[in-house]
Amino acid sequence: MEERTVERIGIIGVGEIGRALVLGLYHGGDESPQVFLSPRGARTAAELSSRYEGVQVCATNQEVVDRSEAVLIAVRRQDRHEALRGLRVDDDKLVVNVMAGVANDDLRRTLGTDAPLVRAIPLPSVRERRSVTVTFPSHPDADALFARLGGVLPVADEAAFNVFSALTGTLTTHYAYLATLTSWATAQGTAPEDADRYVRGLFQGVGRALSDETRSLHQLAADHETPNGNNERIRTTWFDSPNSAALHKALDNLLTDLQ
Numbered sequence: 001m002e003e004r005t006v007e008r009i010g011i012i013g014v015g016e017i018g019r020a021l022v023l024g025l026y027h028g029g030d031e032s033p034q035v036f037l038s039p040r041g042a043r044t045a046a047e048l049s050s051r052y053e054g055v056q057v058c059a060t061n062q063e064v065v066d067r068s069e070a071v072l073i074a075v076r077r078q079d080r081h082e083a084l085r086g087l088r089v090d091d092d093k094l095v096v097n098v099m100a101g102v103a104n105d106d107l108r109r110t111l112g113t114d115a116p117l118v119r120a121i122p123l124p125s126v127r128e129r130r131s132v133t134v135t136f137p138s139h140p141d142a143d144a145l146f147a148r149l150g151g152v153l154p155v156a157d158e159a160a161f162n163v164f165s166a167l168t169g170t171l172t173t174h175y176a177y178l179a180t181l182t183s184w185a186t187a188q189g190t191a192p193e194d195a196d197r198y199v200r201g202l203f204q205g206v207g208r209a210l211s212d213e214t215r216s217l218h219q220l221a222a223d224h225e226t227p228n229g230n231n232e233r234i235r236t237t238w239f240d241s242p243n244s245a246a247l248h249k250a251l252d253n254l255l256t257d258l259q
């Protein structure tokens, strides 16, 4: 199948991720594509349409489908039936399903269409075109769209897709871990703003180190660790085998539910 640049994109569900997708599409002053938004999430939709000339808010979800070549479904999983049931989606449209935990079979039953359906996991950093988006199945137009938003990682089957989906479930734990570090420092008498500033700086450095892809993650850990030093001590006394096994177990359980 030949890749084409999708010029008319619809988004049903204009919340956190819907907004991030629109910002990403216009990042860097791009003037295209045209974007058609569903009416719900009215405040965000109005903000986006006043900010970008190419963004229009539609009167109904059906109008979003009718005016678009590709439709991104970004409502919460529990809202999908209310948002989508009864929509007419012609077979020449491309549907991109960004809902976590909703398989393509499930979505196809709800939409009753033979149009190509692609699952995708865009992250909020698509807004700066910095998210590598996992897709399944690979479709040239969807892959080109996400390549433009920071990168695309098409995977071979839905089982592999679910593994990546489980990984994204660890993000807020990471923030909570950083918040726990600052709470601990505050409990020791450090001013909260000093603890907050310091922890942010510490882990912004980690973020920068991660962009060096010539070093493996194990190598990065080793490079930051002095033998018998403080880092080794916390890693081996806190992130020890039982703790690591508990993380594996939590991911296993999440993966089972995603399947």
Ligand SMILES: NC(=O)C1=CN([C@@H]2O[C@H](COP(=O)(O)OP(=O)(O)OC[C@H]3O[C@@H](n4cnc5c(N)ncnc54)[C@H](OP(=O)(O)O)[C@@H]3O)[C@@H](O)[C@H]2O)C=CC1
Pocket: 012, 013, 014, 015, 016, 017, 018, 038, 039, 040, 041, 042, 061, 074, 075, 076, 077, 079, 082, 083, 084, 098, 099, 100, 101, 121, 122, 123, 124
């Ligand atoms: N947030 C993220 O980082 C990511 C989220 N996702 C997935 O994207 C989906 C949306 O998540 P998120 O953006 O965080 O959720 P939000 O709650 O921020 O946004 C969901 C939006 O859907 C709207 N909505 C609800 N019902 C309808 C309807 N019938 N028709 C049209 N729009 C409707 C809501 O409108 P209203 O405000 O009026 O209720 C709201 O604006 C989820 O399925 C999630 O799994 C995927 C990847 C990343």
